[in-house]
Amino acid sequence: MADSDSSHGSLQSEEAASRQQELDDLKKELEGWRGAFGPIMSVLMWERRHHPVIIFAITTLVFVIIWLLEPSVLTTFSLLFLVLICIDFAMPYVSPYLFSGGSTGAGEQQFNDACEKILLLRTHISEFIQGMSILKQEKPKIYFILVMAVLIVFAWIGNLMDNLYLSYCIVLTTLMMPGMLQTRVMQRNAQKLLDKIKHVVFGRLEVIKRKVH
Numbered sequence: 001m002a003d004s005d006s007s008h009g010s011l012q013s014e015e016a017a018s019r020q021q022e023l024d025d026l027k028k029e030l031e032g033w034r035g036a037f038g039p040i041m042s043v044l045m046w047e048r049r050h051h052p053v054i055i056f057a058i059t060t061l062v063f064v065i066i067w068l069l070e071p072s073v074l075t076t077f078s079l080l081f082l083v084l085i086c087i088d089f090a091m092p093y094v095s096p097y098l099f100s101g102g103s104t105g106a107g108e109q110q111f112n113d114a115c116e117k118i119l120l121l122r123t124h125i126s127e128f129i130q131g132m133s134i135l136k137q138e139k140p141k142i143y144f145i146l147v148m149a150v151l152i153v154f155a156w157i158g159n160l161m162d163n164l165y166l167s168y169c170i171v172l173t174t175l176m177m178p179g180m181l182q183t184r185v186m187q188r189n190a191q192k193l194l195d196k197i198k199h200v201v202f203g204r205l206e207v208i209k210r211k212v213h
Helices: 002-029 031-044 051-069 073-098 105-138 140-160 163-180 184-201 203-212
Strands: none
Touching: 002 031, 002 105, 031 051, 031 073, 031 105, 031 163, 051 163, 105 140, 140 163
């Protein structure tokens, strides 16, 4: 019994050390964005009443410009990545002048919280991929039915809606989701849904982890 508790405690400490190392590596990767994370997270989390309006206005403006110019898909993605690369390159140089609060204690805490949320999202995505892989191996019929149903629904929705409007709805929903999840009702419903998905689809992942360790 003591050996079991000792091995379990050792496993928890190793996981904590590994997670801390991942967090430190992520902070190094995003060091140039340290000052910008505070304002960005403030808008995404709807810390003020007008923040949802800002998200809606900017997203709508971008898609209206795309709709008016009617660029090809290749041109759209090329310009999008061009803008993102330019912003990523320039941010370490302009961030100290535009966002002076990044070096304060509050700015550091905001940067740390943002990195933890990004790492948590990355962990959820990794667990989702592992869970689907395990489901495919252990219950291929359920995996086949689930994937086929999701793809058919997506194909049906894509056939009903215009591509640009569908992309606009997806992007706007994605940007609005962090703020929406801050409301208590959304938090409870999202947590219930997430728990059900983990229980139904990813329940065997924990069992396999225990067997391996």
